[in-house]
Amino acid sequence: MTAQAIKRVFVNPLWLAIPGILFLLVFFVYPVCSLLLLSVTDPDTGQWAVKSYTRILNTDVYLRVLGITFRIAAQTACLSLIIAYPLAYWVASLPERVRNKALLLIIIPFWTSYLVKTFAWMIMLGRMGVINSILIGAELVKEPLPLLHNEFGVLVGMVHTMVPLAVMTMLPVMTSIDRRLISAAQTLGASPSKAFWLVYFKLSLPGVTAGGLLVFISSLGFFIVPAFLGGRQQTMLAQLIITQVSELLNWSFAGALSVMMLVTTLTAVFFYDLIFGISSIAGKEGSESSHSKIRIFGLQILEFISTAANILSQLSRVILGGYVTERLLAVFAWLIIGFLIMPTLLVIPIGFTKSEFLEFPPPGYSLRWFETYFNSALWLTATSRSFIVAFLAACLATAFGAGTALALAKSSSRWAGFIFGFFLAPMIVPRIVIAVGMFYLFARIGLVASNAGLVIGHTVLSLPFTVVTIGAILKTYDMRLDQAASTLGANRVRTLIHITLPVIKGGLIAAFLFAFITSFDELTVAIFISGGLATTLPKQMWDDMILQLNPTLAAVSTVVLIVVTLLLLIAERFRKNTIS
Amino acid sequence: MAIDHQTSVLPPKLRIDGLAKRYGNFTALEPTQLEVHSGEFLTLLGPSGSGKTTLLQLVCGLVDASEGSIFIDGIEQSNVPVHRRDIGLVFQHYALFPHLTVSENIGFPLKMRGVPDSQIKTRVNTALEMVHLGSLANRFPKELSGGQQQRVALARCFVYQPSIILMDEPLGALDKKLRDQMQIEIKRLHRESGATIIYVTHDQEEALALSDRICLMNHARIEQIGTPREIYMNPCSAFAADFIGISNILRGSIQIDQNRNSWLVTSYGRFLLPAGVSKEMVSGAVVVRPEHLTFDATSPNTLRATVRDLVYAGSETRVIATLDDGQDVIVRQPPDIEVPGRGSSITLGWQAERAVVIP
Ligand SMILES: Nc1ncnc2c1ncn2[C@@H]1O[C@H](COP(=O)(O)OP(=O)(O)O)[C@@H](O)[C@H]1O
Numbered sequence A: 001m002t003a004q005a006i007k008r009v010f011v012n013p014l015w016l017a018i019p020g021i022l023f024l025l026v027f028f029v030y031p032v033c034s035l036l037l038l039s040v041t042d043p044d045t046g047q048w049a050v051k052s053y054t055r056i057l058n059t060d061v062y063l064r065v066l067g068i069t070f071r072i073a074a075q076t077a078c079l080s081l082i083i084a085y086p087l088a089y090w091v092a093s094l095p096e097r098v099r100n101k102a103l104l105l106i107i108i109p110f111w112t113s114y115l116v117k118t119f120a121w122m123i124m125l126g127r128m129g130v131i132n133s134i135l136i137g138a139e140l141v142k143e144p145l146p147l148l149h150n151e152f153g154v155l156v157g158m159v160h161t162m163v164p165l166a167v168m169t170m171l172p173v174m175t176s177i178d179r180r181l182i183s184a185a186q187t188l189g190a191s192p193s194k195a196f197w198l199v200y201f202k203l204s205l206p207g208v209t210a211g212g213l214l215v216f217i218s219s220l221g222f223f224i225v226p227a228f229l230g231g232r233q234q235t236m237l238a239q240l241i242i243t244q245v246s247e248l249l250n251w252s253f254a255g256a257l258s259v260m261m262l263v264t265t266l267t268a269v270f271f272y273d274l275i276f277g278i279s280s281i282a283g284k285e286g287s288e289s290s291h292s293k294i295r296i297f298g299l300q301i302l303e304f305i306s307t308a309a310n311i312l313s314q315l316s317r318v319i320l321g322g323y324v325t326e327r328l329l330a331v332f333a334w335l336i337i338g339f340l341i342m343p344t345l346l347v348i349p350i351g352f353t354k355s356e357f358l359e360f361p362p363p364g365y366s367l368r369w370f371e372t373y374f375n376s377a378l379w380l381t382a383t384s385r386s387f388i389v390a391f392l393a394a395c396l397a398t399a400f401g402a403g404t405a406l407a408l409a410k411s412s413s414r415w416a417g418f419i420f421g422f423f424l425a426p427m428i429v430p431r432i433v434i435a436v437g438m439f440y441l442f443a444r445i446g447l448v449a450s451n452a453g454l455v456i457g458h459t460v461l462s463l464p465f466t467v468v469t470i471g472a473i474l475k476t477y478d479m480r481l482d483q484a485a486s487t488l489g490a491n492r493v494r495t496l497i498h499i500t501l502p503v504i505k506g507g508l509i510a511a512f513l514f515a516f517i518t519s520f521d522e523l524t525v526a527i528f529i530s531g532g533l534a535t536t537l538p539k540q541m542w543d544d545m546i547l548q549l550n551p552t553l554a555a556v557s558t559v560v561l562i563v564v565t566l567l568l569l570i571a572e573r574f575r576k577n578t579i580s
Numbered sequence B: 001m002a003i004d005h006q007t008s009v010l011p012p013k014l015r016i017d018g019l020a021k022r023y024g025n026f027t028a029l030e031p032t033q034l035e036v037h038s039g040e041f042l043t044l045l046g047p048s049g050s051g052k053t054t055l056l057q058l059v060c061g062l063v064d065a066s067e068g069s070i071f072i073d074g075i076e077q078s079n080v081p082v083h084r085r086d087i088g089l090v091f092q093h094y095a096l097f098p099h100l101t102v103s104e105n106i107g108f109p110l111k112m113r114g115v116p117d118s119q120i121k122t123r124v125n126t127a128l129e130m131v132h133l134g135s136l137a138n139r140f141p142k143e144l145s146g147g148q149q150q151r152v153a154l155a156r157c158f159v160y161q162p163s164i165i166l167m168d169e170p171l172g173a174l175d176k177k178l179r180d181q182m183q184i185e186i187k188r189l190h191r192e193s194g195a196t197i198i199y200v201t202h203d204q205e206e207a208l209a210l211s212d213r214i215c216l217m218n219h220a221r222i223e224q225i226g227t228p229r230e231i232y233m234n235p236c237s238a239f240a241a242d243f244i245g246i247s248n249i250l251r252g253s254i255q256i257d258q259n260r261n262s263w264l265v266t267s268y269g270r271f272l273l274p275a276g277v278s279k280e281m282v283s284g285a286v287v288v289r290p291e292h293l294t295f296d297a298t299s300p301n302t303l304r305a306t307v308r309d310l311v312y313a314g315s316e317t318r319v320i321a322t323l324d325d326g327q328d329v330i331v332r333q334p335p336d337i338e339v340p341g342r343g344s345s346i347t348l349g350w351q352a353e354r355a356v357v358i359p
């Protein structure tokens, strides 16, 4: 190697990503791979064996669960897209300043704890729940409707959880569409609905498909919602895995089920890539040949839809009148926002109830359930553990994430894209698979039921968020400031300490808070790693919810809701200030 | 500096030897030679994309050279990292640190050099006075106007007295009036500091106003280098003739008669060329500056044209005339000379020695 080449390798900015890469290799890649290996190992002899797989294939309950999982995930994805699209369209069409405010109404439910949301739906949908009380009170029905512990309950809960994700994936694509194109299409003779479907909708499709994929693969790994809102018939794969590990300690079989989940996920990603190109996830245009059959066929479908929509909109004008028709979109958007936010807000008054039961409206108000919470050593240690673990995990994830994001921003290497994908992987690989793999690793090195184990696990899961957040801030960072600092006499380290980090400080704080929330709200890893007395807040909630619903849970949920929302608002503020 | 001035030849302040930069197949800078003397004000002048910024960034080490070397005071620089080179760079868009106040920005290079705090304070104050910004010391960059930001950038660069200062279109973002004012400031700072300055611009007036020497760049290489007067009087190419001042260029083939005089044969007639034209040249062009054209029909070289437009610019009158094939020529005359009216046919003449021959 020439001196220059050595110098180039030595000062290569990709070095900054090394700590994060090593961390993920040890605590993410290795556990997941060893879990996959376990699935082809005989638990008794340690020999290579496909016993677990033959068992899956020969017992139709497993295949049926796989089918259910797949079906519910697909239904969730379709419903979420249909609901999220008009909402995202509405948000994207708002003037920029109002848009950021409206976006908060979607970001907050996005980050709200799954457990709190699920708990809220149990209150809403139960036999004596809010909806049934209202319906019976209004004498619309005589018998309570069966809303809970069936497919309906699961889908409501899943869609409620996934709509914010779908909106947030679609939005960047939609805001980047030049709205003048629609006006242009109309001046060229297209009716408004034709202009929308043939121009705007066509251009927004990459966002739609990306949103669909993300919702689908996230739904595949769900267990909280089906566990509480579904019945036997809605058992999903992740629930089976949890049972295999925590009750039966059958690693090999849990491994095989995890492989099934991973394979389903990767197959979805593969087909998505085949049809749409993975780059459209990042909002980039996929290359599309102008003669491809799919494209022409797609355009014909859109042509057809637009004609139908045209008729519909004229019909609605006749029936509802022009004034209402023009405001239908906003009305629909607000309804969806209400659907996203109202159930969780309901939890708050119930936390202050006087009653022993989860009635709504509460017969009277008191602080007794908060007193129960604050007087319970169990809840308080769980809360403080959650804070400590979240703080440490957020520190680690921010440090690794900052290094990686800096490396990627400064490097022009062709490895950069690959490394970025690698850091997003913990978001793609189902959490349950990561958690089980980690449990297996930690069981051997004595990290189970330890804070260190939790911190490590949560760091892995938060890393994608910190890398993305800090990376986005660095995109707006003027690299000439670094050059200026170096010509003024600062070496690389001092440039980093005195210039780069202070300037992107807001982004670092935002990333820290996002990581903090991720960990604070994390259940999947906690279910396995925080055993015995060393529980976290979500784990304690989960245990309580399985045992029996009680108003203390509402009080705890209120506390979690407030903590997370406050942190989120602060994070958003820092993130925005840094970008502007 | 304790340099022994008895040494017969000092190395130039900056010497560039065969320096080149390529990005893949694209050449941003052809192999280039350049010497800059201590205390000199050299301007890199050329159109956008001609490699000026690349040359500056190579000199201060922000990009690595593809080949060639850089010497400062005779010392090779390839192993000297950016932050150890005795160079200051003023960026086009200032690159002020947004999280530091004006005085912290200016103090930054001193802090990096380990100057004690007490000294930093006095030196920052001196620098602030130098650019007339004493009252704004505690503002943040975004609270300053463009001109003020530029002054901060200058102060931040001059405060640590680098012996070479590079400026990349520092006035590009300012309006005309502010630019004129800042040119005077920069000239003064140069005089007071004695620094060697390499200044990038694409504005020829700015280059003429500031420079000891101009280095004309085009297509990733140096086209011509010399004092403004040398380039104006002796442009080496049509590009140089056009970029510095206004010129009339007439193309044709070159012939030598029995008296060993060279002539340029064009569609407008035959013109006597100044002595000393290379024997090898078979075609070329003459450059005649507007002030060298007269309405004297008895000159050895004459040109028929029609007056298209007249511009009275106070100190001079400009006559724009059109040749038979539509090409314009420009004539400059003192204001007291009577000039023919619009539309009249005229005969223009010039002295052979006044013209310059270019390839
Ligand atoms: N990092 C780079 N990669 C590829 N091409 C570059 C890079 N930097 C500059 N160039 C190219 O080199 C040429 C010279 O650029 P530059 O030195 O900035 O010109 P100038 O400052 O004279 O306008 C331009 O055509 C530019 O596109």
Ligand SMILES: [Mg+2]
Residues within 6 Å of the ligand: B052, B053
């Ligand atoms: Mg430039």
